[in-house]
Amino acid sequence: MTYLTRCVFAWALALCLVVSPVWAQGLGPDYTEWDQLAQRVEADLERGDASNARLESWRSDVVVWRDRFLAAQGDNDVRLGTLQSQLKTLGPAPVKGLEEAAEISSRRADLLEKIARLSTPGKQAVEAFTHADGIVSEIDQTIRNRQADALLKLGPSPMNPAYWPLAIADLSKSLALSFEELAKKWAAPSIRENARAQLPAIIMLLFIGFMLISRGRKFALRLANAVQTSSRRGRRVLRFLVSLGQVFLPLAGVYAATQAFVLSGLAGPRWTLFLEHIPIWFGILLGIHWLSQQAFHNNDEVAVLQLAPDERGKAQWFCDVLAVLYVAHSALVVLTQFDNYSVESLSVAEFPLLVLSGYYLFRLGRVRNDAAMAGTAAARELDAGVFRLRLARLLGRAAMFIGVIGPVMAAIGYTKVGYAAIYPTIASLSVVGLVFVFQAFFAAVYATLRNQDEDTEEGLLPVLAGVALTLLALPALALIWGARMADLTELWSRFREGFLLGDTRISPTDFILVVIIFVLGYMLTRLLQGALRSSVLPRTKIDQGGRNAIVSGVGYVGIFLAAVISVTIGGLDLSSLAIVAGALSVGIGFGLQNIVSNFVSGIILLIERPISEGDWIEVNGTHGTVRDISVRSTRIETFDRYDMIVPNADIVSGVVSNYTRGNVLGRVIVPVGVAYGTDTRKVEKILMNIARDHDMVLMNPAPSVVFKAFGADSMDFEIRAILRDINQGLSVRTEINHQIVERFAAEGIEIPFAQRDIWIRNPEVLPGATPPKDESTT
Numbered sequence: 001m002t003y004l005t006r007c008v009f010a011w012a013l014a015l016c017l018v019v020s021p022v023w024a025q026g027l028g029p030d031y032t033e034w035d036q037l038a039q040r041v042e043a044d045l046e047r048g049d050a051s052n053a054r055l056e057s058w059r060s061d062v063v064v065w066r067d068r069f070l071a072a073q074g075d076n077d078v079r080l081g082t083l084q085s086q087l088k089t090l091g092p093a094p095v096k097g098l099e100e101a102a103e104i105s106s107r108r109a110d111l112l113e114k115i116a117r118l119s120t121p122g123k124q125a126v127e128a129f130t131h132a133d134g135i136v137s138e139i140d141q142t143i144r145n146r147q148a149d150a151l152l153k154l155g156p157s158p159m160n161p162a163y164w165p166l167a168i169a170d171l172s173k174s175l176a177l178s179f180e181e182l183a184k185k186w187a188a189p190s191i192r193e194n195a196r197a198q199l200p201a202i203i204m205l206l207f208i209g210f211m212l213i214s215r216g217r218k219f220a221l222r223l224a225n226a227v228q229t230s231s232r233r234g235r236r237v238l239r240f241l242v243s244l245g246q247v248f249l250p251l252a253g254v255y256a257a258t259q260a261f262v263l264s265g266l267a268g269p270r271w272t273l274f275l276e277h278i279p280i281w282f283g284i285l286l287g288i289h290w291l292s293q294q295a296f297h298n299n300d301e302v303a304v305l306q307l308a309p310d311e312r313g314k315a316q317w318f319c320d321v322l323a324v325l326y327v328a329h330s331a332l333v334v335l336t337q338f339d340n341y342s343v344e345s346l347s348v349a350e351f352p353l354l355v356l357s358g359y360y361l362f363r364l365g366r367v368r369n370d371a372a373m374a375g376t377a378a379a380r381e382l383d384a385g386v387f388r389l390r391l392a393r394l395l396g397r398a399a400m401f402i403g404v405i406g407p408v409m410a411a412i413g414y415t416k417v418g419y420a421a422i423y424p425t426i427a428s429l430s431v432v433g434l435v436f437v438f439q440a441f442f443a444a445v446y447a448t449l450r451n452q453d454e455d456t457e458e459g460l461l462p463v464l465a466g467v468a469l470t471l472l473a474l475p476a477l478a479l480i481w482g483a484r485m486a487d488l489t490e491l492w493s494r495f496r497e498g499f500l501l502g503d504t505r506i507s508p509t510d511f512i513l514v515v516i517i518f519v520l521g522y523m524l525t526r527l528l529q530g531a532l533r534s535s536v537l538p539r540t541k542i543d544q545g546g547r548n549a550i551v552s553g554v555g556y557v558g559i560f561l562a563a564v565i566s567v568t569i570g571g572l573d574l575s576s577l578a579i580v581a582g583a584l585s586v587g588i589g590f591g592l593q594n595i596v597s598n599f600v601s602g603i604i605l606l607i608e609r610p611i612s613e614g615d616w617i618e619v620n621g622t623h624g625t626v627r628d629i630s631v632r633s634t635r636i637e638t639f640d641r642y643d644m645i646v647p648n649a650d651i652v653s654g655v656v657s658n659y660t661r662g663n664v665l666g667r668v669i670v671p672v673g674v675a676y677g678t679d680t681r682k683v684e685k686i687l688m689n690i691a692r693d694h695d696m697v698l699m700n701p702a703p704s705v706v707f708k709a710f711g712a713d714s715m716d717f718e719i720r721a722i723l724r725d726i727n728q729g730l731s732v733r734t735e736i737n738h739q740i741v742e743r744f745a746a747e748g749i750e751i752p753f754a755q756r757d758i759w760i761r762n763p764e765v766l767p768g769a770t771p772p773k774d775e776s777t778t
Contacts, residue, residue, distance in 0.1 A: 069129035158351035167348035209257035216249025236444040292319035318364040365399030514570035521562025601648035602631040618657035666726025673714030
């Protein structure tokens with residue numbers, strides 16, 4: 001009985017766990033609880049004494065509620081759509097003075113009551129969402145104002161010698177406390193006993209760390225150089241992957257050494273915090289050193305930014321020094337978490353690091369700017385790397401400016417302005433360099449996969465990869481320059497909310513769904529076109545022009561259906577835009593009437609098919625072969641082998657001669673003249689035999705010879721014959737003319753030609769002419 005009771009209780013508990021979330025979701029948000037939370041948050045905002053941490057906590061709670069309200073806005077949309085459709089079927093409400101049937105009136109009132117009742121939760125959710133969104137914006141604005149006030153607050157100048165002894169004393173005290181903590185730990189017998197017990201593991205970790213730190217980077221560097229000098233395919237990709245060992249192998253050694261120190265038990269709270277940051281600091285040092293080698297490598301095939309040989313070593317040295325100064329600044333910030341430094345001591349302790357960082361930042365910026373200035377002209381001639389060099393020049397000038405203005409502002413007393421200028425610039429340059437390096441890596445991967453020369457960076461995919469890397473780097477840059485994580489999440493929330501188009505809210509998920517469905521419909525359309533073109537239509541008796549028309553029509557219909565289906569399934573209600581679209585269509589119709597006319601003419605050509613691909617036609621006195629019929633124009637390849645693009649409207653409305661429509665039969669006419677006095681019957685017989693003997697001339701209908709006229713110089717005859725293929729008309733006419741000359745010569749028939757007598761007046765004026773004799777002297 002007890003076992004049965006436990007089973008029933010367990011099943012009841014499981015049922016409650018399953019049903020309770022669904023029940024809570026069906027009930028919707030608890031607006032009473034929300035009002036209480038909103039009142040507390042607004043009270044803190046009005047007082048203005050809440051800390052930033054408390055405001056961030058309030059903000060997180062409000063964002064959760066805002067997401068609930070956003071989800072609750074569309075809970076009854078499906079049911080409301082059904083009720084609205086039912087209401088439309090009843091027709092418009094009667095105007096005053098007119099009555100409708102009681103049943104219809106009662107049904108209309110019932111539907112209106114249901115619509116009003118189901119619309120209330122959505123409207124309440126919209127109002128609560130607006131309220132929550134306003135509170136979030138107010139919290140963000142308050143925190144931003146506080147950050148701006150703290151940044152622009154004038155503090156003590158580190159150039160004041162009165163603050164120097166205090167700063168030195170605070171730093172000495174921090175170092176003394178750190179070593180004192182370590183000595184206290186070592187003095188404890190339990191700690192020493194634990195260290196002796198863990199001695200084998202500590203020695204093993206220290207040995208691994210020592211080997212990886214001292215040998216790992218050199219091994220990875222030698223291996224990367226060996227790969228680079230090889231001639232194997234994909235050497236740039238393999239070298240890049242191997243070169244990452246210069247970072248990860250020593251970093252693994254540093255992590256092993258820190259774990260050995262933690263395992264010894266000698267680390268107190270102060271040293272534990274340092275040990276947690278040591279791998280991060282060494283990762284920064286190793287990463288920036290590797291990045292500088294990739295960006296300013298001695299080998300031009302590896303280097304991302306081309307510098308003069310003597311400048312590359314300088315650039316790498318400046319990057320390494322900036323990395324050390326950045327880590328030193330971070331270590332000082334960690335140290336202040338334990339020791340409450342005064343504002344004067346902190347500004348004095350940070351100022352030397354800030355000055356050195358500004359100096360080396362200026363030097364690095366000048367190297368980049370000079371190299372970009374020298375390389376832009378050469379890159380412009382090759383049309384390659386111009387954007388990268390221009391960006392490097394811009395970043396170089398910005399680094400030079402910030403390297404000067406940062407220490408100057410700190411010396412005046414705006415220490416936080418100096419921090420906010422120098423160190424984010426160093427981090428930003430590292431991120432930009434990382435984007436350049438990985439973009440070059442993706443270009444090498446693309447070239448390897450395409451079996452192309454790895455030195456080329458042609459192709460659309462590497463460019464898209466660079467765009468994607470840039471987009472991924474934007475959040476990191478925003479965080480570097482002071483943006484809060486809440487700002488990024490807020491931006492992402494705004495993006496997820498989408499935008500209003502008419503009365504419809506379009507979210508990114510809806511847009512992606514529409515794009516995916518349209519792409520699938522487009523692919524299915526192309527697949528169906530390919531099947532019709534290669535498998536179905538060739539088995540029918542439809543001519544080539546009809547096949548092309550069917551394939552084109554299927555393509556247009558398929559793309560239209562894909563667009564309609566994608567919009568419908570995506571849930572986009574564009575009915576509210578119908579009036580706007582109608583007005584736009586009228587304006588577009590007037591502005592693009594020629595294009596619309598050509599489009600309609602193209603559809604007419606595809607349906608009526610007066611011409612087809614491969615037809616020999618004549619348009620405006622130009623002969624050619626139809627090569628392509630699109631919706632706007634028709635491409636005709638002339639016999640001179642150039643393309644003539646004719647608008648479809650000109651073909652539909654003009655006169656077009658089609659020589660091969662339906663078949664390739666065609667008639668040729670070969671004229672010939674004979675001298676007067678020739679036996680015309682004999683000439684007719686000879687010409688008839690020549691026509692009949694040619695292989696391309698059809699016997700049904702039979703060729704004919706026409707005694708056309710008595711010309712001024714000859715009796716004119718014509719051979720008229722139907723050819724099997726009119727495309728061979730010129731060669732047939734040439735061959736017949738050759739046969740006429742040969743047969744006439746054999747039969748002694750003369751082909752006359754025009755002769756002219758020329759009379760010259762006053763021939764004596766011509767140069768070298770003999771003067772006429774004087775008749776009186778004879």
